[in-house]
Amino acid sequence: MRVSKRARWALVIVAAAALALAATAAARTHSSSSKKPIVIGWAHDSTGAMANFDGPALAAAQVEVKKVNKKGVNGRKIVIKTCDTQGNDSSAAKACADQLISQGAKIIFTTCDVNYASPVIQESATKNHLLTVAPCIGTDQMSPKFTFCGGTKLCFSFGNVAQDEGSAMAQVAWNHGWKTADLAKDNTIIYFDAVVNAFKARFKQLGGKIKFETTYQDPTVHPGSVNYHAAAAALIAHPAKVFVTATAGAYGALGPMMDDLRTANNHTPVLNSWAGDGTYWTDQNVTNYWFVTYANAFGHDPSKAVNKLAKALNPAPGTGGFITGPAAIDGVVLAIKRANGSLVGSKLANVMQKFHHVPTISGKVSFSKRLHSVFGRAYRVIELHNKTAIAKGTIVAKKVPHSPDQP
């Protein structure tokens, strides 16, 4: 089809006009904010790889905020303003941070993976010097020693340090008499990597023997990958008392790997981290499957407050990670009170670095100048058997071994 030059000119003008319309329309985005309440801006992911972790944490945090607002914080109420990063698209995440800041947010909450959180952190902490909190980033990369927070002390995570979690998993294995382990490492996310590395280090300290190690890549993070089938086959070929991995049920590898193992009539216990919490991803092949997590989302948590909160949420939380949202709210509220109502990022960060066994709904939380993620929490140990969750007590990591992930 031949197009006249006039028509092409018109098309160019239309394209330019469309862009202009998009810009001007978008520029009028809501920006109303009230000065009185303390505005927490929450850049969350509703559709992508972190949606299953961000969503419940945000929902539970909103319930906690209602509770906090009954008494107020230094005479002020808390308001959570949200912005959807839509699968953690870098541009959208960055725009979200700026939008929330323009709406008056003085504290920014971000998603639960440090790479995905980076664009938000860059805007909030590095550029605008605001306290930036991740409810459940599971590595210690929010610490000032890492570069994610631009070398500032403004970033914290109420998630557990992966090394602490891996260490707790090693103790679970040892306590159950599983003296030999095969490791299957999903190396798509640093957190997964760090958990398995820490397991290995602590398990060997305890006297355990690593019989075989393999790696795979989850297809949700690494599209097209199918090497988790090969990993499952390799595990079957190298018998051990327990198979250890760290990967998310919400992603694409865990379910098929369990299918591969169980349909091959291999019933070796599989031990996973918090990432593999929940029954939403499971089928009848998920048996003798163990994990450690923040809270028991199935109504059998040792804490009544946790059970009550889980019950209040609609939809019910899929994993124990929901508790990190309200825990982060509790922590931030306490920091504001201890900073005499100041919302200045550096002041809040100074206070939070001094948190030592601070009570939150998720248990006692400690930070230090070096570690800006939580360590020493009591993990809930849960076994899944064909969609039935069985509470197996709690465990606290006694020792966090040095692992290659800690500079």
Place this chain on the structure above:
Amino acid sequence: MSVARRLPEVLVPALLVVATALLGLAVSNYLEGYFVNTLVKVAIVVGLYVFIGNSGVLSFGQISFVAVGAWTAGVLTVPRADKPIAFPGIAHFLATTNVGNSASLALAAVVGGVFAFAVGLPLMRLSGLAAGIATFAVLEITNNVLGYEGLIGPALNGFSSVPPTTGIWQATIGCLICIAVAYAYQRTRFGRMLRATREDPAAAAAAGISIHRQRLVAFTLAGALAGFAGGLYVHLQPLAANDLFLDLTFITLAMLVVGGSGSLLGAVVGALAVNGIYTFFTAAVNTVDVFGWHLHVRAGTAEIVLGVLMVLVLILRPSGLTGGRELSLPRRRRALADLEKARATT
């Protein structure tokens, strides 16, 4: 064709870019990032056009050169003190070498070009589906190497402390450089020869044109532009290997197809239009006002709208919004009349 008549071929794309930059400055602060991002995407798509548009050969590997450029610029500009933490396993040479912003962009272009040349040597002998699959393989290999090799960068960690120097003006200037280079190339005899191979490979070969050589030249130049654009990108926002993989590959290809892969104007219009629409619906997820009417859409709407738009464009205008043609001023009526008179007399 006179120079004056050809001027819009490069001026219009350049003016569109400048207009986008000015719009970006006029909107709310938090939306400016979208505009900067759009300009970087224009630079990437222009690089894509240099090869695909001129050769007619589909390449899925262009984003691997963007990634290599981003890695080069990123690794070389992270402050030296941060490198042991940001890149724990990096090679000594890279750990101790730092360059400034402009030098990092230039080096990103050089490394992108060299990598494209090395890859293109064997691959540019292929055509059609084979070329597409082979370049896709390059993308896969590059993604895995960059994503897991700590000797040359952050591996799984992604970049976190690259100086964010790509603001609206750096992106605009970068974009204009890409447009100027792409235009200059398509006006050279190399560009003309490559387009001849696109229109009729057999006739071009019969006329003495080396198809392999011409494609390799364009592929290398496109790689250099992609590397440069990657440098701009990493200076805009923190990137990890997966940010420079399939999503970016397909969205930039979509931009080129929607705009019209046969022209520089098409590349620019496609990138602006697709990113404009995508940006609008992405922002609308968090509610926007359109002339006082609150528009809120569900997450994922942008992708659906883009998909529908692509289908419509492919059905109604298979050669893209611009018809794959450049924009030039119409011929003067008198000259036309003279021509017709001359024809009549002969």
